[in-house]
Amino acid sequence: MADKQADLAGPGVSTYPEVDKVLPADYQPILTPKETMKALYAVKSYIEENMSKELNLMMVQCPLIMDKHSGMNDYLDRDGSRTPIDFAAGLGLEKRIETQVVQAVTKWKRWALKQYGCDVGEGINTDMRAVRKDYFLDHDHSSYVDQWDWEKVITAEDRTLDYLTETVKKLWKVLKGAENLALEMYPQLKTDKCPALPDELTFIHAEEILDRYPELPRKQRETAILQDYPAVFIYGIGWTLKDGYPHEMRAADYDDWVTETTSADGKPMHGLNGDILVWNHVTKRRHELTSMGIRVTKETLKQQLKLTGQEDFLNLPYHKMILNDEIPLSIGGGIGQSRTYMQLLRKAHLGEVSVTIWPDDLKKICSAKSIKVLQ
Numbered sequence: 001m002a003d004k005q006a007d008l009a010g011p012g013v014s015t016y017p018e019v020d021k022v023l024p025a026d027y028q029p030i031l032t033p034k035e036t037m038k039a040l041y042a043v044k045s046y047i048e049e050n051m052s053k054e055l056n057l058m059m060v061q062c063p064l065i066m067d068k069h070s071g072m073n074d075y076l077d078r079d080g081s082r083t084p085i086d087f088a089a090g091l092g093l094e095k096r097i098e099t100q101v102v103q104a105v106t107k108w109k110r111w112a113l114k115q116y117g118c119d120v121g122e123g124i125n126t127d128m129r130a131v132r133k134d135y136f137l138d139h140d141h142s143s144y145v146d147q148w149d150w151e152k153v154i155t156a157e158d159r160t161l162d163y164l165t166e167t168v169k170k171l172w173k174v175l176k177g178a179e180n181l182a183l184e185m186y187p188q189l190k191t192d193k194c195p196a197l198p199d200e201l202t203f204i205h206a207e208e209i210l211d212r213y214p215e216l217p218r219k220q221r222e223t224a225i226l227q228d229y230p231a232v233f234i235y236g237i238g239w240t241l242k243d244g245y246p247h248e249m250r251a252a253d254y255d256d257w258v259t260e261t262t263s264a265d266g267k268p269m270h271g272l273n274g275d276i277l278v279w280n281h282v283t284k285r286r287h288e289l290t291s292m293g294i295r296v297t298k299e300t301l302k303q304q305l306k307l308t309g310q311e312d313f314l315n316l317p318y319h320k321m322i323l324n325d326e327i328p329l330s331i332g333g334g335i336g337q338s339r340t341y342m343q344l345l346r347k348a349h350l351g352e353v354s355v356t357i358w359p360d361d362l363k364k365i366c367s368a369k370s371i372k373v374l375q
Helices: 017-022 033-055 106-115 161-185 206-212 218-228 298-307 311-315 317-323 337-344 360-368
Strands: 057-060 065-067 086-089 097-101 123-131 144-153 202-205 231-235 260-262 268-270 273-280 285-294 330-336
Touching: 017 360, 033 057, 033 123, 033 144, 033 161, 033 337, 106 123, 106 144, 106 317, 106 330, 123 330, 144 337, 161 231, 161 273, 161 285, 161 330, 161 337, 202 206, 206 218, 206 231, 218 231, 218 273, 218 285, 273 337, 285 337, 298 311, 298 317, 311 317, 330 337
Parallel strands: 057 123, 202 231
Antiparallel strands: 065 097, 086 097, 123 144, 144 330, 231 273, 260 268, 273 285, 285 330
């Protein structure tokens, strides 16, 4: 899933009063750290096995570092504000290799479908680890990122909203099954305060949400829709809506957000991508689990790069492969692992399910609220 900046604060914020307000004052973790790890790895195994079954994927190795000049690293959005970590690799080389730590393997996966010899209807899944140094660190954003980054070969005829919808439903079936497993392992997770995820997602377009809540900014629109539907898939993220802004910025060189589509009631829409969001009953906030989409063709790649003023990307090796039909058409996405564990195991903070760095201010806040951040 390509993660986004927290809605609590922006770059440059050095204190945590807003995070303090978000984290619950009456929190008591249901599972101990030991129980959490047992449940986490059971859920992890279940999701990996059942994603493979539902989507016909195989688990593969993926990079943690890549060539800086390949064009394959993920820049997370289109404004260039979240840059990867650069370093020179190769002690003893006359000229060291200019290298980057991955922020996600969104683009690498599409090329990897060819590397691993995947046919139409076959795909890959990865246990991806990445570093995103330009994230504000709060309750559900971290500089350490773990995702199931997956990708699948499709045909031109599959590039429809219906195909995207059916794929999302299969993924939701897997996530719901993982929650059921966790509840079977630890029945104490079943509480009135934290009801289970619904059996079915509600599908809605970003343009339809804007029509419902024209006076609200984007994240507040998401919060509002989740009061009526506790789990939604929002179509069309990246296209500029009628208020002059995209629902959220999305990079121009992987998801297709420019293709014209039609809503269920016949309205013209745009975009073959979207996000799954759920209501987190612990933090009482919107909670994103995954971003995914049908990927760009050479035509929509050129359109989107032109719209974003990034046509120079067409000279990069990865983008040339799309233009020259050297890599297949595909659909893919990223499911946040720690985000998913946090939701299914009724946790208030990412640090309860993953080990990374946190500011001292945030650790003090968590300690005062009975949140046991792993170190």
